[in-house]
Amino acid sequence: MRSIFFALALILMVFVHIGNAQEVLSKDEAIALVLENNLGIQVARNTNKIDENNASIFNSGYLPSVTANAAGSIDRQNTEGILGNGETRTADGAETRRYNASVNVNYTLFDGLGRYYNYKSFKERSQQSELEVRQTIETTILQLFSVYYEVARLTENTSNLEQALGISRDRLKRAKYQFEYGQNTGLDVLNAEVDVNTDSINLLNSRQQLRNTMRDLNLILNRELSSQFKADTTVSFVPELQMESMQNEANMNNVRLLIAEKDININDYGIKVARSDFLPTIGLTGSYGWNESNNNSPLAFVIQNTSTGVSGGVNLTWNLFDGGRSITGFKNARISKENQELLQKQIELEVERDIQNAWDSYTNALYVLEVQEKNLQTNQNNFKRTDERYAMGQVTSIEFRQAQLNLLNAELAQSQAKYEAKLAELQMLQVSGQLLNVDF
Incomplete structure (x- = not known):
């Protein structure tokens, strides 16, 4: 048993040395790292960039289209022709060369306001995408602090277990001295050694949980999993x-409600876009062209011809009946908006429920924390008096150990209650839309 004790003590000394070399990772630093490195946030931001590009003037249909065309051809033929006086002429390998180039411009002057409402819809989608980035950030930060505070809780637990181990070691030394002077039996020494080993194992397990949770936090921060740190x-x-x-x-600020509101606006524009299919489309066209042809045939009336010119026009297209496609699209757009309005009402009810549940959890957690703090104070006073009486031989080692365990359990419970109350507060702030507006 002594060899086991010394082995555990050596392992703990190594862990203590490693722990002392760690730097403190503050809450602000953790937030900065997760905003910069988290992969989920990066994906959301890239999606937002795509939606911003879609909402630009270049994707609106308001700009004209300009195309350039050019072509050339060579034609070799053997021809035979009879003139008016009856004379026959032939041309072997007569070559005709043709060249042309043009610049064409097309512009939609009016399309039933379809492109206008499409452009407005893209703008709404871009704003909705920004809200989705915020939603991703809120969810990630809440996840970050659920792990960060777990690291902090395990850090406090480890510290409390180290203190408990120190108390058990002092008790073991005291029991050995008392046994040497005949003041107790060897059973007290064995009990003290068992308690030291138990506390050592608990401390080792706590340190292992702490290291595992640190890796979880490093994963969220998207950095080296073996990075060591201390939590505030x-x-x-x-x-x-x-x-x-x-x-x-x-x-006013819940991100789910704001996203649902954008969905309503997008669906409303979708109805107006579908309605534009019932209206005519008016377009403008223009072109500048150059043509040249060369013909070396003696039968040709014109040997070389070159022409340049500008042309323009207005066209109107009105789809009077397309088999019912436009009518079906319009009806479906209205149904889609109706569904989105129903979903919005559902989200409103869920948010109302969430804020009430979050508030009850928050107030209950604060009350539990207050009770645990009072309980901790009581156990601290009780252990202090028990320690004094144990030194004077007025209480047994079993009573002393029970007071020590009561203190340790009170410390662990108070630490857990503190972090649960903070997480309950953060969840309530997220539902209320204020999570990114407070100090952590």
Whole structure:
């Protein structure tokens, strides 16, 4: 048993040395890293860039199209012709060369306002994409802090277990001295050694959980998984939060509601685009062309011909009946908008439920934290008195160990309650749309 004890102690000394060399990863640094490196956020931002490109003037249909054409041909033929006086003439290998080039411009003057509403729809989609980036950032930050605070909790737990191990070691030394002077039996020494080994194993397990959770956090930050750091265990709460104000903020700023509102606008423009199919299309065309032909045949009336010119025109197209495609598209667009309005009402109900659930969880977590802090204070006082009485031989080692375990459990419970309360606050802030507007 002594060899096991010394082996555990050596492993713990190595871990303590490694832990002391770690730098503190502050909350602000973690946020900066996740905003810069997280792959999900990068994908959302790239999607937003695509939607911004789609909403540009170059994708609107408002600009004219300009095309250039050029061609050339060579024609060799053997020909025979009879003149008016009856004379017959032949031309072997008569060559005709033709060249042409043109620049053409087409512009849609009016298309039933379809391109106008398409352009407005692309703008709405671009703004909606920005909201989706914000939604991704909010979700990622909430995920970040759920892991970050778990690292902080395990850090505090490890520290509390180290203190518990230190107390158990002191108790073991005291038991050995008392046994040497005949003040107790060897059973007290064995019990103390068992408790030291138990505390050592608990500390090793806690350190292993801490390392695993650090890797989880490094994964979210998209950096080297083996990077070592310490988490900031300081927790501060947003003061004076009120349920009514949180509900109002949610109605105005909840990202799901804002995205649903953009969907309504996009579907409304979709109806107007479908309606434009019933109207005529008016377009303008223009071209500048050059043509040249050379003919060396003696039968040709014109040996060489060159022409240049400008042409323009107006065209009108009105699809009077397309088999019902436009009517079907218009009806489906109206149904799509109706479905989106129903989804919006569903989201409104869900957000109202979420904010009430989040508020209840938040207030309950704060109450639990307050109770756990009082419980911790009570156990600290109880352990202090028990330690004093144990030193004077007024309590047994079993009673001392129970007081020590009660203190340790109170410390772990208070630490867990603190971080659960903070996460409950962050979840409530996310539902209310205020997560990115507060200090962490």
